[in-house]
Amino acid sequence: MEQFSPFLCGHRHRRVTIVDLTSQGLVGSLSPYVGNLTFLRGLSLSNNTFQGEIPVELGNLFRLQILNLTNNNFEGEIPASLSRCSNLTYLDVGKNKLVGKFPKELTSLPKLTFLAIHKNNLTGGISPFIGNLTSLKSFSAAGNSFGGSIPDTLGQLKKLTKLGLGGNQLSGMIPPSIYNLSFLNLFSVSFNQLHGSLPPSFGFMFPNLQFLQLNDNQFTGTLPLSISNFSKIENFQAEYNNFNGKITINFGRLQNLKDIALSDNNFGSGEPDDLAFIGSFANWSNLETLSMEVNQFRGVIPESVGNLSKNLFFFTLGANQIYGTIPSTIGNLVNLDELGMDGNQFTGTIPTSIGNLPKMKLLTFEMNHLSGKIPDSIGNLSLLIELFLGGNRLEGTVPSRLANCKKLLWLDLHQNNLSGNIPKELLKVSSLSISLNLARNRLSGSLPTEIGNLKNLIELDISENRLSGEIPSSLGSCTSLENLYMQENSFQGSIPLSLESLRVTNGGAFANASAISIVGNQRLCGGISELQLPSCITKKSKHKMRISHILAITAASVLVGAALLSFFTIYLFKKQRTAQSTVPVLKESFLKVSYEKLLKATDGFSSANLIGFGSFGSVYRGILVQDREFVVAIKVLNLQNRVAIKSFRAECETLRNIRHRNLVRIITSCSSVDFQGDDFKALVYEFMPNGSLERWLHASLETNNGQNEQQRLNLLQRINIAIDVACALDYLHHQCQTLIIHCDLKPSNILLDREMVAHIGDFGLAKFFPELTNPNQSSSIGVRGTIGYVAPEYGLGSEISTYGDVYSYGILLLEMITGKRPTENMFEDEHNLHNFARTALPDRVMEIVDPVLLDNEEEETRATTIQVNNRCKIVECLISMVNIGVACSTESPQGRMSISNILHELHLVKNKLLKDELRTRTLRRLLDNNGSEHGMFSSGQDELCFPLVIRGQYELRFPFLMLEKWVGNH
Structure with a gap:
């Protein structure tokens, strides 16, 4: 075999003319003595690890025609001395760490046809003098930080076939001169802030265009009909813009089109035939991807969808307003490996033909109105990686045939009407590693011991079901668990000791010792060395017990059994005697406390224990001593305020029978006299260690003790809190036996427990109406609230209704996103928080959001080694949140969003964030297992x-x- 030589010499002389050291693993700096190779015509050092500056001596190579330094670590500026290489035709310095401006001197190179400066840190705008390089055929400048606008002079490059300007923070409009570049076959301006609309004749301007990338900008208007003239186009990306209107383009003429991305725009007219254009894709042989999610499309999916290209592997329609049934013809698309129809209004059943898609890897129908059973045919999808069916009305059992999906990483069936047992077969799918979510169903029976097979599972959620029995000790084998939710079931017995084997992770927030606190958790193990926790000991074998230990345990068990039998006998006897007794304002089973106990619990109502106060009273932190010590929050009523008496009664009446995980739990009340003989009334609540939402949103305004930086909420935490509050309102308005209206929803009345779960508190102004069955009926009972959060119709004397709570919720949500109180000085007259947010939609939302959210995002981006375009998702989620807040706080009560729709939209936002987070985390694991990122x-x-x-x-x-x-x- 002939050995490759990196050097080539001339035929007439022994002088080096070509040096090709591509991908040789070279390191260090490039020697300036390369400039002595004056006969050099080609120098390629790409795909190595050279560092330092590019030697200015390269300018001495006046015969040089090709210079390729791409994919290294060169620093400093591009040397202006390269302008002396007057024979250069190919210059590629992309994928380095170069800074500064592009040298004006290089725009005098007369023969340059290929110029690539992409993926550096160049700034100072795209030089208008590049328009002087009239021989240029390919110009790649993407992935820098140029800023500014696209120079009009680029229209002088009449020979240009490739123009790449993506990811440069460019603004303004596409200059009209660009439309004269009729030889372009690649035009990319993606990931900028360009705006404006496309001209009607857009499709006639680039007859040779194959790749068009307009995505991730701020373009508006409709797509021109002339796009159907792009007869050679293969890739059309227009997603993440503000395009709108009905799509009427005849795509049938674009037979070469492989990839089309229209997602995350405002396409749609609200007419029932919005999706008719899909028929123009029929019988194509080339179409591979079709992305249409997050738009305003309405109507039904035509049956002709089954006639799309058999090569189609990616098809998404999620987050639109599509209704009707899912056509069974979808099963004809046999090469699909991702199908997304989540977040629509689909009804009917999941077609069994879905099992005819053998290559399916990701399938999502979540957040629709689908009913019926989960078809067993889904078990045919042996390559399935992710399955999302949550947020529907599916019934029947969880199919055991899902166990055939041996590559499943993520299964989400939450919030349906599924019943029966959790199939043991499903828990043998050891590939499940991202999430298994079966929450909010009607599943019964025990949690199978086979759960221990899921050793790599990150998240398990089986909350809000009807599961019973003991928690299996095998759960301790799930050593990768980071999130475990089991609340609101009927589990009994003790927590297995095997859960001690679950360790503190080394990743995520736990990688930074200064960002977390583990005070009081002495039995934790593992984690990074800075946490100073003991090592986690893995038990590799079972040790035999000594006979003395076995006898001792047996004797103890007999004694405990006898004691339990006696206890239950006495308990049943007492229960029969008290079954018919009447109940006062609070149930007799509630803890009984005296004024003396509360005085002692609060150290004499010491100011050191004061955690809040208002017109109705003051709230203290206290330690009650009963059978044990426990921390409580004690609200002492200010009885000089007459309304405080009504408030006391209202809270007792409201909290007497209602129970919900997002309502503050009342422990007991005290109605007595103090040591001076004056009346004394107090309410005792479950203590919320993380205080009020008010404190977390506005910590910097209220504290100066150096803890401000820790008391900030990221976007996901704010979304979780918003969902918690909405769930509580949904319960009060729709699920109680009597309709309850809170009447005073605001951040100071939202309390956070140790896990940052939000609870609505302070029901002093609450009204409940046993006679109302329709939550939109109203009552003329007077209402009070807090300025800024009170619905405007109440100020005009309108009657109380659930719409008022929804208004308060909308203002609360906008405050959470903007960080601004509705009572700030900037909001005067007609300028209020609602209008402030509404006028920023959608283009200026990032200008009004809480700067803390942006700081958190930038910090996370700096710490991320794999760039996955998270910022686009963050912006999209923030826009959605502001949209919800604005829709809830409109002036017209009937125009406000319903609680059910609020929850639907918030879950969509949360799922979008969580999916990206969990996918990225798993992707990083894959990379860790397969070596480095290889720069890809x-x-x-x-x-x-x-x-x-x-x-x-x-x-x-x-x-x-x-x-x-x-x-x-x-």
Whole structure:
């Protein structure tokens, strides 16, 4: 075999003319003596690890035609001396760490046809003098920080076939001169802040166009009908913009089109035939991806969807307003590996034909109105990785045939009407590693011991079911668990000691010792060394007990059994005697406390224990001593205020019978006299260690003790709190035996427990109406509230209704996102928090959000080694949250969003964030198991300026295959 030589010499002389050291694993700096090779015509050092500055001596190589330094670690500026290399035709310094401006001197190179400066840290705008490079055919400048606008002079590059300007913080509009570049076959301006609309004749301007990337900008208007003239186009990306209107383009003429992305816009007219254009895709042989999620499409999916290309592998319609049934013809698309129809209004059943898609990897029908059983045919999808069916009305049992999906990483069936046992077969699918979510169903029986097979599972949620029996000790084998939710079931017995084997992770927040506190958790083990926790000991074998230990345990068991038998006998006897007794304002089973006990619990109502106060009274932290010590919150009523008496009665009446995980739990009350003989009334609540939402939102305004930085909420925490509060309102308005209206919803009345779960408190103004069956009926009973949060109709004398709580909730949500109180000085006259947020939608939302959210995001981005375009998801979620807040706080009560729709939309927002987070976490695990990133995972551009768009839907489907496809072809 002939050995490859990195050097080539001339035929007439022994002088080096070509040096090709591509991908040789070279390190260190590039010697300036390379400038002495004056006969050099080609120098390629790409794909190495050179560092330091590019030697200015390269300017001495006046015969040089090709210079390729891409994919190294070169620093400093691009040397202006390269302008002396007057024969240069190919210059590639992309994928380095170069800074500064592009040298004006290089725009005088007369023969330059290929210029690539992408993926550096260049600034100072795209030089308008590049328009002087009239021989240029390919210009790749993506992935820098140029800023400014696209120079009009680029329209002078009449020979240009490839123009890549993505990811440069560019603003303004596309200059009209660009539309004169008729030879373009690649045009990419993605990931900028460009705006404006496309001209009607857009489709006639680039007859050779194959790749068009407009995604992730702020373009508006409709898609021109002339786009149907792009007869050679293969890739059309318009997602993450503000395009709107009905799509009437005849895509049938674009037979070469493989990938079309229209998601995250405002497409749709509200007419029932919004999706008719899908029929124009019929019988294509090339179409591979069709992305249409997060728009305003209405209507039904036509049966002709089954006639789409058999090569289609990616099809998403999620987060629209599509209704009707899912066509059974969807089963004809046999090469689909991702199908997304979540967040719509689909009814009917899941078609059994879904089992005809053998290559399916990700399937989501969540957050619809689907009913019936989960078809057994889903078990045919042996390659399935993620399955989302939550938030529907599915019934029947969890199919045991799901166990055939041996590659399943994520299964979400939450919030349905599923019943029966958890199939043991399902828990033998050891691949389950991201999440198993069966919450909010009607599942019964015990948690099978087979749960221990899921050793790599990160999240398990079986909460709000009817599960019973003991928690299996095998749960301790799930050593990768980070999130475990089992609340609101009927489990009994003790927590297994085997759960001691669950360790403190080394990743996530636990990688930074200064960001967490584990005070008081002496029995934790593992974690990073800075936490100074003992090592976790893994038990590799079972040790035999001594006979003396066995005898001691046996004797103890007999004694405990006898004691329990005696206890239950006495308990049943007492229960029969008291079954018919009447109940005062609070049930007799509630703890009884005296004034003396409360005085002692609060150290004489010491100011050191004061945690809040208002017009109706003061709240103290106290330690009650009963059978044991426990911390409580004690609200002492100010009886000089007459309304306080009514408040006391209202809270007792409201909290007497209602129970919900998002309502503050009342422990007891005290109605007595103090030591001076004056009346004394107090309410004793469950203590909320994390205080009020008010404190977390506005900590910097209220504290100066150096703890402000810790008392901040990230976006996911705020979404969780918003969901918690909405769940509590839904319970009060729709699920209680009597309708309850809170009347005073505001951040200071939202309390957070140790796990940051939100609870609504202070029912002093609450009204409840046993005679009302319709939650939208109203009552003329007077209402009070807090300025800024009170619905405007109450100020006009309108009657109380659930709409008032929804208004308060909307203002609360906007305060959580903007960080601004509705009573701030900036809000005067007609300028209020609602209008402040409404006028920012959608383009200026990032200007009004709480700066803390932006700081958190930037910090997370700096700490992330794999760029997955999280910022786009953050912006999208923030816009959705502001939309919800605005829709809840409209002036017209009937125009406000319903609580059920609020919960639906919030779950969509949360799921979007969580999916990206969990997918990314798993992707990182895959990378950890397979070596380094190899420099492949990036939101930047490849050699010809293509953005490697690795959003959530791509990361798990083919983290390596997708990249090979892009890099290999381009």
